[in-house]
Structures are given as C-alpha cells and as structure tokens.
Amino acid sequence: MAIVxxxxxxxxxxxxxxxxSERGMLGSxxxxxxxxxxxxxPEHATQSHEDHMRxxxxxxxxxxxxxxxxxxxxxxxxxxxxxxxxxxxDAKMQPLGEYYLWCDHRAKGEAQEITSTAHQKKLExxxxxxxxxxxxxxxxxxxxxxxxxxxxxxxxxxxFEHCDMVAATLCGITDPKRVKRSICAMGHKWLWNAQxxxxxxxxxxVAVDPLLKGVREKLDGEYTTSDAIAGHLSAFWxxxxxxxxxxxxxxxxxxxxWDAIGAGCRTDDxxxxxxxxxxxxxxxxxxxxxxxxxxxxxxxxxxxRTGIEAGLSAVGDIFNAIAARAGTDVATLSKGxxxxxxxxxxxxxxxxxxxxxxxxxxxNLRGITLGxxxxxxxxxxLFAAIEGxxxxxxxxxxxxxxxxxxxxxxxxxxxIPQKNDVLNQVYANVLGRPVLVPTKSTTSVGSAIFxxxxxxxxxxxxxxxxxxxxxxxxxxPEAGEQRIYDELYRLFSRLYxxxxxxxxxxxxxxxxxxxxxxxxxxGAAASDKA
Numbered sequence: 001m002a003i004v005x006x007x008x009x010x011x012x013x014x015x016x017x018x019x020x021s022e023r024g025m026l027g028s029x030x031x032x033x034x035x036x037x038x039x040x041x042p043e044h045a046t047q048s049h050e051d052h053m054r055x056x057x058x059x060x061x062x063x064x065x066x067x068x069x070x071x072x073x074x075x076x077x078x079x080x081x082x083x084x085x086x087x088x089x090d091a092k093m094q095p096l097g098e099y100y101l102w103c104d105h106r107a108k109g110e111a112q113e114i115t116s117t118a119h120q121k122k123l124e125x126x127x128x129x130x131x132x133x134x135x136x137x138x139x140x141x142x143x144x145x146x147x148x149x150x151x152x153x154x155x156x157x158x159x160f161e162h163c164d165m166v167a168a169t170l171c172g173i174t175d176p177k178r179v180k181r182s183i184c185a186m187g188h189k190w191l192w193n194a195q196x197x198x199x200x201x202x203x204x205x206v207a208v209d210p211l212l213k214g215v216r217e218k219l220d221g222e223y224t225t226s227d228a229i230a231g232h233l234s235a236f237w238x239x240x241x242x243x244x245x246x247x248x249x250x251x252x253x254x255x256x257x258w259d260a261i262g263a264g265c266r267t268d269d270x271x272x273x274x275x276x277x278x279x280x281x282x283x284x285x286x287x288x289x290x291x292x293x294x295x296x297x298x299x300x301x302x303x304x305r306t307g308i309e310a311g312l313s314a315v316g317d318i319f320n321a322i323a324a325r326a327g328t329d330v331a332t333l334s335k336g337x338x339x340x341x342x343x344x345x346x347x348x349x350x351x352x353x354x355x356x357x358x359x360x361x362x363x364n365l366r367g368i369t370l371g372x373x374x375x376x377x378x379x380x381x382l383f384a385a386i387e388g389x390x391x392x393x394x395x396x397x398x399x400x401x402x403x404x405x406x407x408x409x410x411x412x413x414x415x416i417p418q419k420n421d422v423l424n425q426v427y428a429n430v431l432g433r434p435v436l437v438p439t440k441s442t443t444s445v446g447s448a449i450f451x452x453x454x455x456x457x458x459x460x461x462x463x464x465x466x467x468x469x470x471x472x473x474x475x476x477p478e479a480g481e482q483r484i485y486d487e488l489y490r491l492f493s494r495l496y497x498x499x500x501x502x503x504x505x506x507x508x509x510x511x512x513x514x515x516x517x518x519x520x521x522x523g524a525a526a527s528d529k530a
Contacts, residue, residue, distance in 0.1 A: 002457035003069060005060065005243070006448030007079035008255055009052065009162065010415075011035065011103070011276050016059040018067045018074065019448040021457045024468060026069065028444065029062035031055035036098065040521050043105040043363075046098035049087060052162070053169060053240075060241040071242040076249070077170070077233065078226075078451035080444075081162035083254040084189035086141040088149075089165075091157040093174050097149065099162060100141040103277070103313070105355060105363045107140035110147075114139055117208045118200075125191040125200055130293040132361035136313075137189040139205075139212075146211045153211075158218045161185035163252030164230075170241075170249055171231030180222045180230045184253035187297030188309050192223060194298070225303035226251045226258075226450050248454040256281050256414075257301045257309070258446030261461065263413035263438050264469040267305060270400075270407045272393060273414040274423070276317045277357070280310040280396060282405065290403040292359025293396075302461060308405060310396045314354035315389050316416055318367070321353065322385060326378035333382050337422045342387070342429060342484035345380040347371040348491060349388035350499065352510070359399050360500045364511040368499060386423050390430035391485075391492040397431065411436045411472070415443065421475075429481040430489070436472035445469060 002021045007014065012035055017028035033051035038044040056079075064071045088096040100107075114133040118126035126133065133140065142159050158176035160168070168179040186192035191200050199219060205212035230251045238245035256279030260271040270282040283305045287296050294309040301307030316330075323330045348370045355363035369381060397407060410433055412424055417437045428435040449464045458464040498504040502511075 002075050002452060002455045003073050004448055004451035004455055004457070005063070005074050005077040006444040006446070006451055007056065007060075007077065008258075008444040008447055009079065009081040009166070010255065011082055011101070014052065014055045014059050015444050016056070016063040017444040017448060018063050018069065019445070019452075019468065021452060021467065025440075027063055027066035029059045029066055031059035031062070035101065041106070043108070045101040045104040047085070047101055048098050049095045049165065049169075052166065056166070057240040060243065064242050072244045074243050074247065075457075076247050076451040076455040077241075077243065078250050078447045078454060079163065079166055079252050080255040080258040080447050081166060081252065083161055083163065083185050084137045084141065085162040086138050086159055087162070087165055088142065088145055088152075088156055088159045089176060090155045091176070093168060093176060096152050096155055097145065100145065102136055103354065104141065105135045107144035108135040108363045110143040111135040111137070111140040111363075114143075114208055117204065121204055121207060123191075123200060123204055125193050125196050127289050128193055128297070129188070129191065129295045130359070130361060131291045133191075134294070134357070134361050135363045136357065138186075139190060142215065143209055143212060147209075156218075161189070163254065167230040167249050167252050170233055170237045172234030172236060173231060176218070177221055180224055180228065180251050182251050182253050183223050183225050183297065184257050184300040184307070186223055187300050188254070188295035188307075190219070194223075198223065224251050225299040226253050227303040227453060229454060250450050250454040253300070253450075254279075256311075257307060258450065259413050259442055260301055260411075260446065261449055261465065262442035262445030262447075262469060263411050264465055264472065265301070265411060266462070268406050268408035269411060270397070270409070271411045271413050272427070274315055274412060274416045275414040276315065277354070278312040278315045278389065278393070278414070280358070280393065282308045282400075282407070284308055284405060288404045290400055290405060292361060292399060294358060308400070310358035310400070312351060312389055312392055313357040313363075314351065318351055318353050318385050318389075319382060322378055322382050328378075330382070333379055334420070334422070336379065337383055337386075340383045340422070342481045343488055345371070345376070345384050346373065347376065347380055347384035348488065348495065349381065349384035350495060351385055351388040351392055352500070356500055358396050362500060364514055365500060366510050366513065368495070368510075370495070383422075386426050387430065387485075387488070388492070390427045391489055392496070393427065394430055394489060395493060395496055409436060410434070411438070413438055413442050415441075424475045425478070428475040428477045430485045432477055432482050432486075434477070435475045437475065438470045439473050440470040442470065
C-alpha cells in the first residue's frame, strides 16, 4: 500500500488529491489564484509564480487535513500544469516576470514569423507540430517577452514551462542547467524532437530574430519522460506543504495529457479533456504526422507510446461568456437543455471566441453565430455552442482519420462532462460513435498515477490505471439525431474553412474586425495618455 499526492494546476485553481493505492481517493482540496487580464488587450493573460506556490501549499495542507492522515505518510508528489505557460528566469531561477499563460495570445505575430521561417528553412520539426506554430506555444511567447522587456534581457538566463518550474522550485533547484525538462511540454510546444537533434538549431532561431541568439544553449539540459525523477522535495517546501522532505517528484507534464491517463486512455484512444478549453489527447502506437495538430511527440502522454494533441481554444469559457451576457450562470441557463433536439434552434455556432487551436491554428478568428431570429434566446445560443464544439471536434477527428490515426474509443474527460449529460449525448450524436465518460472526476488522478510510479507502487501505468481510474458511463448515438447532425456538419465544415482559412472567400472578415478593434483601442489609449 502507498499514499501519494496528485497535483493539478488549472487556469484558475490548483487541486491536490491524496490517493491510496488500495482505497483510492482519500480526499482533495482546491485553492484559487488570480488570472491577470486587461480589458484594453484581450490577448493578455498572465499569472504569478508566487501565487501558484502559495495556492499549492494551501491546497496540500487542506487535502492532508481532510483525509486525517499524517503528511509523513505521503510517499511521492507529482504535478501537472497548464501549457504552454512560460516564465523567464534569471541565473538563480528567480522569475523575471509573470507566466505567459496558455491562453495568452499576444505572440500572434511572433508565431507567424516562426511558421514562415520554418517553411523557408525547411525545418522538419514544424511538420511534427502540424505545420503551423502557435501563439500559445513557447518560442512565440519567449520572443514576445524578449522584444517587450529590453531592460530585463541582460538578466535572462532561461525560460521554463510551468510544470518544470514548479517541480524545480519544490526540489530547491536554483541552477537552470540542473532542471529536468518535460518531453511532454518541450515536444508539443517548443519544437523539441529527439530524432531531429532536440531543439531547432541556432541558425534557425537567429533567422527568426537575432534576439534568440544563445537561447538554444540557455534551454539546454536533460529532457525526459515522466517516468524519470525530477528531484526530491526540499526541506523548505516540505515544511510549507506539510509533507516529509526527500520524497520523489517525477518530471511533470501538461494537465490534459495526464488527465487522459487518469481517464483510462490506452493505445488508439482519443480523450476530449473538456474544461475552459478542450485538449484532445491520444495515444498511438507509432507517429502519424497530421497537419494542423498541436504535436506528435514520442513519450509525451505515455512514456512508451506516441502522444498526439489537438483541441479547441475555448469551450467552458464560451459557455460562461454566453451565460454572463444573459445575466445568469451556466447551471441556470442549462436547465431544460435536455429537451432540445439537433438543429432545432436554427443556429450554427462557430466556437472561435478565443481563436482556433486546431486544425487551422489561427488566433485571428472570433466566434460566429448564424441563424438568429427575433425569438432566439441565450439558451438557444448555449445549446448551439455545445453543438459547435462537438462539430469542431468532428472536423479534427476527420483530419486525423485522413492521416491514418486510428480512434478505437472516444472518452470525454475534464471538468465539464461529469456535470453535463447534454454535452456528452450531443458529442455521441455528432461524432457518430459511443462516448465514454468517467463516472467520477479524474482531475489529478493522472498525477497520482505518476506519483505512484515514482513511489514504486505499481509495475506499469496500465496496472495503476486498472486500480485507480474510475469506470465509464457510455452515451450511445441516437440514429435520428445523428442524421440531422450529419446534415449540419456539411454546413459547419464549409463555414469553418470559408471563414477560417486566409485563402477562403470569407477569410479576411474576422481578421479585419480584429484589426479595426485593435486600432481603435490603441487610439483610445493614446488619447488617454495625451
């Protein structure tokens, strides 16, 4: 028997779960931290490392207290985080600013430059991340920081993903060169590829911008999968967390990737981790390069398999925004949605409110709702948004299928599916296949599994999954609804590519609206300063 702590850092809070290898979940606790946004710049989204660590200590102590065990009984702690959430540091691992959170899209221009240069230079690594580099990823954000913080460049020693930064902090590591880096994080978001020699060459980075000179060396170090140990809990942080010093901490990963493990993902499964956004995570036996996905990385989800990632840039955030505009909340607005039927609203909703993560990888998009009439309600839009996220997911699955990625099972995990039967049934009807949903929350279960592996409690991940993961509830497609969604899908996919691709007939409209809005905001800001 072993007891471990599994940690999951989300967008607004951290959850710490105490899990027993025999009895399962003993208890968990949550602590929140602020997300810093700016009304004048909707692309801005940052968080403080200090806030994260404070919340981690608070949640860990609360979780241990809730279970009634002693903190000395916890044998390992593992953590996953959002990503790509990037922080620059100095030579002593002190932050030089806040995290550029995963949903910070200020680096749109930098992402376009990286993509363009990669194709000009025929950088093979770009094909492993779908052919397009994103403003949500590491090099884009780091270059944006370097350009906008000239006064801090001389102190810049390295940059880290949140999962690696937190692990290093807990281990008391103060030398950037000694930090083990997650293959999950660096493979999906930083163009790292073992077969291609690791990170892109210095010549490529300098071709993007001379400010990246020397960055490759500063990001150097040991890159490894999450079956490796990042270090051991320092005495300082052991006291803060209420645990014993010296327990192992495995190399971390992104929340969606470990959520997939916690949801029971096996080879050829695809998991929709549905929360504020959706990450679509799969495990495949061998690499299949898919244009538009967020990366194909060996060892990123399961240390001995190939991981594939795609997703939607906003899901729960869209539902919340619709409810907020109606002066209510999602739970209240959702009452009665179980009586809605496919296509009855007459609305077709493109869920691009925060841009497109996959397969267009285009942040210069915004939400579209077609079909309004004078009787349309906020509840109609909410149902149409649920349909829209499912239809977008089908676009992604179709692209994967075209490129040889087999999908044996579809699992809906994350924070929303356990609370939303309507969403799960719509997904089953739109995707035309059964959708499995864990009967209990799997948040931090994946972290616990990797903590158990670090503690030596199980022989392999599959054995841990069999013991720890909850069973599934199955939602099966309804034939009549499926036929309607097949018809809606033909309309949706045409709209998706006509408005979403620059070469589409309508591809200039949404970027044009963004450009005009940004110009007006800048003009207003300049007037205020004057």
